Amino acid sequence: MELQPSPLAVPFPAIPPVAGVTLRVARARYKAWDRCDLTYAELAPGTTVAGVFTRNVCCSSEVELGREQARLGSARALVVNAGNSNAFTGYRGREAVEQIMAQVAAHLGCTPSEVFVSSTGVIGVPLPLDKARAGIAAALEAPACSWEEAAATIGTTDTFAKGALATAVVAGRTVTLAGIIKGSGMIAPDMATMLGYVFTDAAVEPAFLQACLAAANVRTFSCITVDSDTSTSDTVLAFATGQAGNAPLAGFDDAGADAFAAALHDVCRQLAHLVVRDGEGAQKFVEIRVTGAESDESARRVGLAVGNSPLVKTAIAGEDANWGRVVMAVGKAGEPADRDKLSIGFGGVWTARNGMPLADYDEAPVAEHLKGREIQIAVDLGLGEGSATVWTCDLTHGYIAINADYRS
Amino acid sequence: MELQPSPLAVPFPAIPPVAGVTLRVARARYKAWDRCDLTYAELAPGTTVAGVFTRNVCCSSEVELGREQARLGSARALVVNAGNSNAFTGYRGREAVEQIMAQVAAHLGCTPSEVFVSSTGVIGVPLPLDKARAGIAAALEAPACSWEEAAATIGTTDTFAKGALATAVVAGRTVTLAGIIKGSGMIAPDMATMLGYVFTDAAVEPAFLQACLAAANVRTFSCITVDSDTSTSDTVLAFATGQAGNAPLAGFDDAGADAFAAALHDVCRQLAHLVVRDGEGAQKFVEIRVTGAESDESARRVGLAVGNSPLVKTAIAGEDANWGRVVMAVGKAGEPADRDKLSIGFGGVWTARNGMPLADYDEAPVAEHLKGREIQIAVDLGLGEGSATVWTCDLTHGYIAINADYRS
Numbered sequence: 001m002e003l004q005p006s007p008l009a010v011p012f013p014a015i016p017p018v019a020g021v022t023l024r025v026a027r028a029r030y031k032a033w034d035r036c037d038l039t040y041a042e043l044a045p046g047t048t049v050a051g052v053f054t055r056n057v058c059c060s061s062e063v064e065l066g067r068e069q070a071r072l073g074s075a076r077a078l079v080v081n082a083g084n085s086n087a088f089t090g091y092r093g094r095e096a097v098e099q100i101m102a103q104v105a106a107h108l109g110c111t112p113s114e115v116f117v118s119s120t121g122v123i124g125v126p127l128p129l130d131k132a133r134a135g136i137a138a139a140l141e142a143p144a145c146s147w148e149e150a151a152a153t154i155g156t157t158d159t160f161a162k163g164a165l166a167t168a169v170v171a172g173r174t175v176t177l178a179g180i181i182k183g184s185g186m187i188a189p190d191m192a193t194m195l196g197y198v199f200t201d202a203a204v205e206p207a208f209l210q211a212c213l214a215a216a217n218v219r220t221f222s223c224i225t226v227d228s229d230t231s232t233s234d235t236v237l238a239f240a241t242g243q244a245g246n247a248p249l250a251g252f253d254d255a256g257a258d259a260f261a262a263a264l265h266d267v268c269r270q271l272a273h274l275v276v277r278d279g280e281g282a283q284k285f286v287e288i289r290v291t292g293a294e295s296d297e298s299a300r301r302v303g304l305a306v307g308n309s310p311l312v313k314t315a316i317a318g319e320d321a322n323w324g325r326v327v328m329a330v331g332k333a334g335e336p337a338d339r340d341k342l343s344i345g346f347g348g349v350w351t352a353r354n355g356m357p358l359a360d361y362d363e364a365p366v367a368e369h370l371k372g373r374e375i376q377i378a379v380d381l382g383l384g385e386g387s388a389t390v391w392t393c394d395l396t397h398g399y400i401a402i403n404a405d406y407r408s
Numbered sequence: 409m410e411l412q413p414s415p416l417a418v419p420f421p422a423i424p425p426v427a428g429v430t431l432r433v434a435r436a437r438y439k440a441w442d443r444c445d446l447t448y449a450e451l452a453p454g455t456t457v458a459g460v461f462t463r464n465v466c467c468s469s470e471v472e473l474g475r476e477q478a479r480l481g482s483a484r485a486l487v488v489n490a491g492n493s494n495a496f497t498g499y500r501g502r503e504a505v506e507q508i509m510a511q512v513a514a515h516l517g518c519t520p521s522e523v524f525v526s527s528t529g530v531i532g533v534p535l536p537l538d539k540a541r542a543g544i545a546a547a548l549e550a551p552a553c554s555w556e557e558a559a560a561t562i563g564t565t566d567t568f569a570k571g572a573l574a575t576a577v578v579a580g581r582t583v584t585l586a587g588i589i590k591g592s593g594m595i596a597p598d599m600a601t602m603l604g605y606v607f608t609d610a611a612v613e614p615a616f617l618q619a620c621l622a623a624a625n626v627r628t629f630s631c632i633t634v635d636s637d638t639s640t641s642d643t644v645l646a647f648a649t650g651q652a653g654n655a656p657l658a659g660f661d662d663a664g665a666d667a668f669a670a671a672l673h674d675v676c677r678q679l680a681h682l683v684v685r686d687g688e689g690a691q692k693f694v695e696i697r698v699t700g701a702e703s704d705e706s707a708r709r710v711g712l713a714v715g716n717s718p719l720v721k722t723a724i725a726g727e728d729a730n731w732g733r734v735v736m737a738v739g740k741a742g743e744p745a746d747r748d749k750l751s752i753g754f755g756g757v758w759t760a761r762n763g764m765p766l767a768d769y770d771e772a773p774v775a776e777h778l779k780g781r782e783i784q785i786a787v788d789l790g791l792g793e794g795s796a797t798v799w800t801c802d803l804t805h806g807y808i809a810i811n812a813d814y815r816s
Binding site: 228229403 | 477532533728746751812
């Protein structure tokens, strides 16, 4: 099945090198394809790391190990395999990951726990040890490559390469944050996975890096949904090489810490949006802004209930200002809501207020808004101060075509 | 949009009259159509009632009132409006329901609280008082009609009329239970709703009827899903006219109580299955059997996570034994599960056991099974004794066509 580029694709940004990060790609040939499918990032000694991982209890060995490694806080390399997620493969899957860690650690003279491994693609097939070994050997000898090449190589059925950039001034020094991500394309019987990586030359203590990443995650990656299905491999890692020479950031009281956290949040938000823009079958990028909830977390859950509703998503695909389906989705979210205080709007125009449809709202700008690529839905619960923004895409024939019509 | 009958449709069963129940239908013309859209069921004095209702907090006035009325336990009539759900219509929606209750109560000489009203169809449009009044007047003078006519009249975009029958012997007397139901067809911007009604000539105390209905509901209506979207109007009511002459059933110790409860469960299960068989775009009826869970409720939640997964449902549509997607869905359910104890099967053949794919499982019978209309998925968690069965349908282009391509 030939996938067309998403109509919501955006060009890859110009991302400069990040000091302390060297990228290389190679052909491990995990599938019968002629493309690079193994990405290797070498990280300078002293690089710190933080990670957030899928909560799926059937997670891959990569996720299990990565979670433990991230707690240790030190990284020297990242390996990403594309074409095989190595999930649900028992002890053989774990052996493959441990082999890769050992091979790279021997090359770098570091400990295996400093080598992070991710895999994405078909599940239930143990990662072939021989292909992984040869692929790593090739990558270690490959020339350095660009961010765009690395972003393309971690993709599977992604329809465009995805990257993001931000800078922050930390105590007088400008630090760079570069991110790449893959998702949410898929070929049956593969499983959609999201793998995201942020690299910065800032010096950041691991615990603070973890705190910043976790905070950013709650408002970015945890606020996107394509189809409500949570992958077994979802991983976001942040690496800080410390090459910018700033005094290491250890807490929010440090000079520049707020700026760094904001820049990290910015990169994470950009990356999260790019995944939605490549959502399977997506024709429209949908932003759901929930206000007036009892808490921010409650607002997020209401937003996800709206963003996961097949009826809302098909209504958007049909360019239909179907606020009734939004009401339904709010009501089923399991969060505090009062039907008679609820307001729903599209593109800045309220179509229902305080539990009643507005018979005389101006339909023309709403209809025009819904014909566009970028859709805004507003939900005001009228209860409190909690708010959240969630991003999703519409549900189209393309989603069915990708996931049902094609068979591997 | 002309809907074709579901390929999973079954003929309407031969349902005899139930003593104490008289059915009539009329044209209220809630929409611009030439069909009966108002159903009236007159119930003999002494009829008891029980109900289960949507948990959607944005529920309709019909649901709010019905919940209160069911607690009182007495019923003399049921009115079902098709074509307008009257949901999210504020005080005007409530006025319409109260008008119908008063009009029928005056006719029967009963209290308004004994008149149950349901509505299904477009939301956000208050039920027109004049049409409702004229429709009720016409129904009260209409000739008695069959179960099939009543079942067809409560439908909206259902593609076939749905009914079920069971009998039970209660202390030497045979009692009849007849059920009709509508769902899950829809035309945008309508909202899928499920309305189900069971009528029996058995004599049953309201509290025991409620207990039996609630127990049946947990294992039947609460175990089906078409698209994970919970309607604002879902309602199931059970009416017991007492005309069979048995000593009223008041608890499980009464003679025949177990038989009655089993028959009620049977009718509810039949009705629930019929809704799935008319699921939007459904091409396959899917049964998900979960065993080895820590509790029955945990098993039900795991089953619903599988049944609601767009990736599992599209895999079934593609006739793909994609157990990896089932693993993913189990893992995201938020219930206790251990990847390395998990087993997945299709049509009686295990394809993965104890966390490992079975490389040598017999693919031929699995492929053959998946080509059929009735699909069985088995999930064994290997943890405990909890079990549940959940029913759903596949996710096809038909679902998108019904919900996105058509606009009202």
